[in-house]
Amino acid sequence: VFEGDENAPKDTESAEIWQKVGIPDTRIYFMPATKNWWSAGDNGPCGPDTEMFYDLTPEGLGDMTKEEYLQADQEQKVVEIWNDVFMEYEKKDGKVIGKLKNKNVDTGAGLERLSMVLQKKDNIFETDLFQEVMEYIRKYSTAYNERSARIIADHVRTATFLLFDGVLIGNKDRGYILRRLITRAVLNGHQIGFEQQLEQVSRIFVEKYEGIYFNISDSASWHSSVFSFEEEEMRFKKNLVEGMKEFEKGTDPFVLATTYGFPIELTLELAQEKNRTIDLENFKKKMAEHQKLSQTASAGMFKGGLANHNEKTIRLHTAHHLLLAALQNVVGPQVKQRGSNITEERLRIDFLCDHKLTIDFLCDHKLTDEEKKKVEDWVNDKIKRGLDVVRREMPFGEAQKIGAEMEFGAKYADIVSVYFVEDGQGDVFSKEFCGGPHVKNTGELSIFKIQKEEAVSQGIRRIKAVLL
Numbered sequence: 001v002f003e004g005d006e007n008a009p010k011d012t013e014s015a016e017i018w019q020k021v022g023i024p025d026t027r028i029y030f031m032p033a034t035k036n037w038w039s040a041g042d043n044g045p046c047g048p049d050t051e052m053f054y055d056l057t058p059e060g061l062g063d064m065t066k067e068e069y070l071q072a073d074q075e076q077k078v079v080e081i082w083n084d085v086f087m088e089y090e091k092k093d094g095k096v097i098g099k100l101k102n103k104n105v106d107t108g109a110g111l112e113r114l115s116m117v118l119q120k121k122d123n124i125f126e127t128d129l130f131q132e133v134m135e136y137i138r139k140y141s142t143a144y145n146e147r148s149a150r151i152i153a154d155h156v157r158t159a160t161f162l163l164f165d166g167v168l169i170g171n172k173d174r175g176y177i178l179r180r181l182i183t184r185a186v187l188n189g190h191q192i193g194f195e196q197q198l199e200q201v202s203r204i205f206v207e208k209y210e211g212i213y214f215n216i217s218d219s220a221s222w223h224s225s226v227f228s229f230e231e232e233e234m235r236f237k238k239n240l241v242e243g244m245k246e247f248e249k250g251t252d253p254f255v256l257a258t259t260y261g262f263p264i265e266l267t268l269e270l271a272q273e274k275n276r277t278i279d280l281e282n283f284k285k286k287m288a289e290h291q292k293l294s295q296t297a298s299a300g301m302f303k304g305g306l307a308n309h310n311e312k313t314i315r316l317h318t319a320h321h322l323l324l325a326a327l328q329n330v331v332g333p334q335v336k337q338r339g340s341n342i343t344e345e346r347l348r349i350d351f352l353c354d355h356k357l358t359i360d361f362l363c364d365h366k367l368t369d370e371e372k373k374k375v376e377d378w379v380n381d382k383i384k385r386g387l388d389v390v391r392r393e394m395p396f397g398e399a400q401k402i403g404a405e406m407e408f409g410a411k412y413a414d415i416v417s418v419y420f421v422e423d424g425q426g427d428v429f430s431k432e433f434c435g436g437p438h439v440k441n442t443g444e445l446s447i448f449k450i451q452k453e454e455a456v457s458q459g460i461r462r463i464k465a466v467l468l
Contacts (some may be wrong), residue, residue: 002037002048003030007096008089011036014050027061038085038106042094052082054117081117082109098236123151133157133204142193149192152201155185159229160202164214169232180263182232187266190240198227200388221351237259253278254286305378309437312344312467315445318389318438319379319467320347321421322448324405325430326378327351327463329372346466350456366461379448382421382429386443390420391436405432 004010029113033337039046057077072078085106086262089096112124119127125134125146130153159181167174169182185198207212228402241259247270250465256262264283271278305307320342327335329350339350367375400406404418412433415451421430439445447468456462 001028001030001050002007002241005032005034007037009047011048011050011086014048014084014086018050024063029069030065038092041091043092045089046091046096047086047088049083049085051080053078054081054113056117056122073190074127076123076135079113079116080110080133082114083107091464112300115312125153132208133201136201137192138194142195144192151188152194152198152459155181155188156201157200159185160205161213163229176263179232180265182229183236183261183263183266183396184269185239186233186236188235190244197230198233200227206228215340250276251411252286253283257283257287296406310344313342314437316342316344316347317436318421318442319383319445319448319465320349321430321432321434321438322379322382322421322442323349323375323463323465324351324432325382325421326375330374331371337407346451348462348463349387349463350460352460366455367463370449372450372453376448376450383442384446386422386441387423388422389438389440389442390422391438392418392420394418402431405430407433 001015002008002011010030015025015030018028019025033048036049036051037046038049053073055072055078061068061072061077071076086103087106088099088103090098090100092141112127112129115127115129116124118124121127124130133153133156134149137152138144141149159178162174162178162181167178169175169179170188182198188194189198239260239262243256246256246260247262247267253262253264253267256265256267264278264280268280269277283319320340323336324335325434336352337349338352339348341348393415396412396414399418401415408414416433417435419430419434419436420428420434422428446466448465450463450465452462452464
């Protein structure tokens with residue numbers, strides 16, 4: 001409980017209540033604000049707290065002095081399982097300025113720590129929540145160690161929850177945290193010789209939480225999560241071995257970040273383990289210069305995967321819309337775009353084929369020659385018919401309601417642009433969120449031809465096509 005300071009008095013009330021419910025005063029310890037005071041920051045509600053710890057030792061530690069208790073806490077012989085924060089004070093600019101008009105108790109218990117206590121385990125990784133995953137990691141590791149296995153289990157589970165909640169891997173904010181979780185898990189997997197994909201570990205967690213947190217019948221969330229995990233894992237693994245060699249050589253952290261995809265936080269962590277010093281300021285300076293050059297180099301690029309806005313590229317852009325619609329017509333409406341790239345020579349589309357869904361099955365639908373012919377015929381029919389290509393602006397919600405195709409992971413304004421391919425008599429063959437540009441009529445396109453169809457990762461196919 002709180003020992004008191006210049007901001008608030010000693011919390012004798014909590015101590016007295018604990019004594020009334022049977023806790024001897026020899027097991028009640030008064031602590032400073034660094035231990036038993038909570039605030040949301042420099043401004044807002046704050047107050048003292050009382051914390052409950054559980055003795056994990058088999059024989060029991062018995063009564064302890066304050067110093068003995070602190071040592072036991074340091075050695076993790078006792079673990080905090082619950083706390084109550086008494087929100088009765090207000091802080092402004094880092095200083096407590098008085099009491100709140102409306103007070104409350106903010107209470108929180110650690111469900112996993114309570115499970116650990118009830119299951120008589122020493123740590124949460126031995127509980128039924130982690131046991132299967134830890135056994136799986138041990139089974140497929142050639143140089144197993146507990147610390148790395150725990151990092152893998154913890155980080156993969158957190159990443160899985162974030163992905164199912166719709167967080168996208170990226171270089172900023174939540175997306176960057178997600179990326180760091182996955183890369184750190186991959187690194188620890190490499191260090192212990194883990195021979196399986198981390199995505200398999202993710203599946204174990206999904207099975208365990210299915211019906212409670214996850215809903216794998218939601219195929220879009222499931223496939224998005226699986227693909228994102230695999231893609232990021234493959235991306236980092238590709239550079240990991242060479243990157244580690246370069247790190248051992250003492251290669252500049254800037255090179256590790258830009259060439260091998262090592263987040264600076266990861267390099268700092270590795271350096272700490274090796275007792276090396278990293279010049280962080282120099283790294284930040286080089287990264288700032290690099291970002292400035294990148295912005296200049298990309299100034300001529302356009303949205304929607306277009307390399308430029310010349311006539312050939314614009315025609316292929318419209319053909320790209322027709323191709324996605326054709327795939328959904330021939331293969332099924334479950335086809336979803338996952339990437340695109342359009343130059344004046346050819347178009348490219350990456351798509352997810354979501355035929356059916358179970359925990360053990362991820363569709364990797366290779367188009368048959370017959371299906372490719374049907375796709376080509378569908379597109380060429382729409383070209384031959386000379387259909388109108390019309391741009392309409394509408395509220396985001398309305399565009400969603402009519403089923404307009406959206407770019408995966410994109411953020412949209414309240415008012416969006418949607419391109420329609422239609423015959424003017426009520427039949428719509430394609431509708432997509434898109435900023436353009438496009439031709440005005442499909443009759444402006446020449447003959448459509450698929451050049452190549454291939455797999456790029458599990459569940460993701462790629463088509464390259466041209467206009468002859």
